Amino acid sequence: MRYLNHVIYIAQSLLLVSLFSCQNDDDYIPLVAEEREAFSGGETTVFDVSANAFGFQAPNIGQENGLVFFLGNSLFNQSWVTAPASTTARDGLGPLFNSRSCSGCHFKDGRGRAPLFDGELSHGLLLRLSIPGKGINGENIPDPVYGSQFQDQGIQIVDSEGNIKVTYQNISITYPDGATINLQKPTYSFENLSLGTMSDNIQISPRVANQMIGLGLLEAVPDATLLGFADESDSDNDGISGKPNYVYDVASNSLQLGRFGWKANQPNLKQQIAAAFAGDLGITSSLFPEENCPSSVDCDTLANGGTPEITDDNLDTVTLYSSTLAVPGRRNHDEQLILEGKQLFEQAQCIACHIPKMETGAHPIPALENQIIYPYTDLLLHDMGNDLADNTPDFDANGNEWRTPPLWGIGLIEAVNGHSNLLHDGRAKSIEEAIVWHGGEASASKEAFMNFNVEERTKLIDFIKSL
Template structure:
């Protein structure tokens, strides 16, 4: 006789199995859905490793900052190389047989652009007390504003101290840095030490400085990705500004508006430690004059005051000394230096460090990504998804980092958010790990611990997080 199956006889067992299955999903039958994990912290985002979009180069050697945009044509790379040659080679005293490169000084800080931007990297303060400033300079001013709303220079020494000169002209003076160690403690009991700098000027050659002189030290920033930053749409930058902290989040990013020499008007500032330069062309021409003593069509007058008659009477290398063609080539070079790709972007500790960076509020100022404008003249830089980690805005960084020196709309405690791309290769390229505007920080942890003002909460989040998370956050920064 055929054997049949009756579901009725098994129904009690099935009910019991269902009950057991449901009870195993949580205590007392709790079926709460686990929290969703942000996918940005479990895997790299699309294109995240390409910090400079299509310009990105895959290079980790000491020359990682010195390469042209990867998507540049061979024809345009010739202009890049010409600009590089003028960036790298020393200028000489006029008159000279090398007419294209004469006119050094009479007062200056360096003989070439690369003297400060070694391998296109970051400058540093002097290593030892008494050492000369090489890739660091002192901005000078006195209270008040010039005719265009910028810093008012010292009546004798102007807006920048020049510690070198040609024969027959005395250097203006010598900048000095002294440090005091100050100690602190993480919440887990680990101690740290920060070095607090004091700045002074010795041996002024042309008379005493004003008693109310303001000094602001600046190290040379890295040169990578400048053109990409220049072509972030202004509306995008301004949309993120919140000068009155209208949203109440404690972050009040402010745009600086500065004088554009060629346009003859006030425009958005983007470059310099206080966003006091509108574009790379003016930044470049200003550095040629202030740092090397080379005049240009933008700045045609030698950097000499009436009290410096030997400087005024010194021979020059032409009027102006920097030809329009040479300036164009150096600007092109500066605009198209590539950004290196990130490393270890998918490593577990780097992804956790990225989470710490975001959750600590660091991205409130260090905005991760943008898309550049559509550009006909610079196809390499056009419509690129980039990851610079900056908002190009001014933020109050607290008394600890204040220089007390206003610069257009930037007050004495405000600084531009510096881009972080490439920062993990700083030691490889520049031979040191000094960070911040004056290089006082010896590595990432010290740089974070100097943050104050609007960044106080982010600094405290870092100081109080477990050591493993601090290490991971630094691993994330090293990957940039």
Template sequence: MNLLSGKIKGSKRNFLLKFGLLWLLVITASCSNTDDYTPLIPEEDEELSGGSATSFIFSPDAFGFSVDGLSLDEQITFGVGNSLFNQSWVTAPASTTARDGLGPFFNSRSCSGCHFKDGRGRPPAFEGELAHGLLLRLTLPEIGANGGTVPDPIYGGQFQDNSVFGINREGVLRVTYETVAVTYPDGSSVDLQKPIYEMIDLNYGAMNAAVQVSPRVANQMIGLGLLDAIPEVVLLSYADENDSDGDGISGRPNYVYDVETADLKLGRFGWKANQPTVKQQVAAAFSGDLGITSSLFPEENCNPELDCNQIPNGGSPEIPDDNLDNVAFYAATLSVPARRDFDEEEVLQGKELFTSINCTGCHVAIYETGTSSIDALANQTIRPYTDLLLHDMGDGLGDDAPEFRATGNEWRTPPLWGVGLIETVNDHTNLLHDGRARNIEEAILWHGGEAESVKNSFMALNKEERTKIIAFIKTL
């Protein structure tokens, strides 16, 4: 028994010695592999998307803070602009003459009605709900004055589903969806939703049969002044209209009419890069969305089927230049939130994949701003992930509505900064020009045209790799 016990103990000892040697070899090999692996690290100040104009507040008010470095007078201007941006306009005449003149037709009563908390709008969530920042542009297939668009002769350049008391609204916007199934090479699938737009219960007769309808959703307001401060020559250096480098991407600039200077300028703002300055973008929104006239757009947004001269207005113009300038300054100086989790390994791997499949062919990561009339925006290293150029995104996203140089299939590359905070600020994750994509993955899968090969490269990745790219984008 003792002999047997000794044999068992000896066998156990030999087993442990052999196991120990094997364990040592495994650990040694593991350590060797670990030594060969170099962890990814972020770039210096990579989290500062807006340079010194970056904020570190990630609450539901994350898009609503001014950039640092404003003078006392500029801080006051920002505050006045903020008040005007959020105030509800009323019909004229009113005792509150500083904010009367709404309509007669409009989409919202305030700027914040479309850009809630300075954030992003969305399509109606159910039939009968009024749009929260989605509108329809109406144009005819003709070239208008200064190379611009020609509106529908009755309903104008924008369909408006609201009106002041005593006047029938133009009609009702209805959005329904059909399903578009997409299958990955690995067999997994995603159901996309393709919107169908209808304008029903029209109160002023039929629209022109040739009208072109372009849906546009209100975008987040952050960083507009920084985008305005990128030198034009730098943006044009990314243009490649003839795809001379053969990567399939041929971004090109839009040149649009600047009302104040009465000439064509590089378009930087709007879904088709159809506005040259922050001020003109703001003035156009006052006109089209609220029915508020300004010195830039002095014509009342009125239906010719009505006696427009008999409808009270809020003066000529309804928003004076000083208040228009205050709102434009406010829009230009909203800070960009910093990135979160930018230094996590999964995120850094997603960034590498994002670059390797050439998402950066359009979503250019980094710029240096130049001079600016606002000192706090000058000479900043920013990371907006856009080239502000037009790209053909394919028939799936096309609206058949040209605007200046932009074709019906072309859209400006939207900046990606702030995209990961839209849900926090606005309680939804809808993306693309009309909000059809319910999340980042769906937005990627809608890419076509110049981005078709990039989309296919994304789809060819395994699920873990695709998840890492999405995780990276969510940190922006």
């Protein structure tokens, strides 16, 4: 059963709710935070609320890994250049790409956003392309001309594929208490296509780059823990199914449990990073040695940055860096209004998918092992309803399903990245909008939130901001 490993947590919370609701002002019992609840990343936690809050190394990784972390930080932030170049360790960009560096999408190790105007180059919103069907390993079939990802930049002698255009439809939603909220629903299209038309049955899946914190901890959560959250047939009849995605692991040539990416379509962090190098920067690796090259370009005649263009040592260095970025600790976690918001979060059954607490297991990096963490996710797929659907399957994920995103650090995105855009495509401009967009399995939780009064809604949102 999905909740067996945190039944005590829920029972304690329900007891607190009972105490809170039954006491009058004279004998009200103050709410109390869990011990070490502020340490969202266990011993990897840092307490910082600045614009650099996502960029610290985990304080427990040790001196040797600390040195590798700083080298990884350099590789993560460096701009790759066109080959051939005198800087041979960072040439090989393209021929088509979305960004010149990892930090181009994950600025300050944070969250990307959609273009602000027509023709603006990508700042972390990527459009995955596919046509119906599956490849030999269960992967999506790319568009035969434009490939698996639309790239709006190219090296000097190669035209970009075109420009991304995002238009929004305004939708007004009214709460039961009469309050209103305005949502924006995006539609994606392309301009100035350089390679001709796309397939008539093209599937477009928007994906915004997420904050980088705590990724190694999520990798260290045992498969058995995540599968314990799953209830694909909804055997407990709570309306929440929780479904694992099994995806292709290149290194082992096998299907493994997916846990990274908006559809949990990557099995481990190293493959996630190598796929980003290939798709976002056009940098080959031992995992993805083929150039991301359109059929109209003879890539054999173009200089490359080596075979592969990022060495295994450097790929491992970036992986360690990405694995050991510290998780920011909670703010105001023990204040009464925040704790009341936490109760409401639990009362609305948001914790059915955003599971608060789990423990990591074995990992090649000892600092990530046996940590009690508070990521607020189950890393499983859930049907989020038609309004959020991209209608694009991805391995076992269908067109309505998305992986539950971790909520840790969500309250610091604006401080780090200067915006508060949320969900898989950044359409929600606030936490409140993101909640109201929920559908499918989350419909009951959204309805509970909308039926709270304005004070209760504010408390719940302020709790989420504290994460």
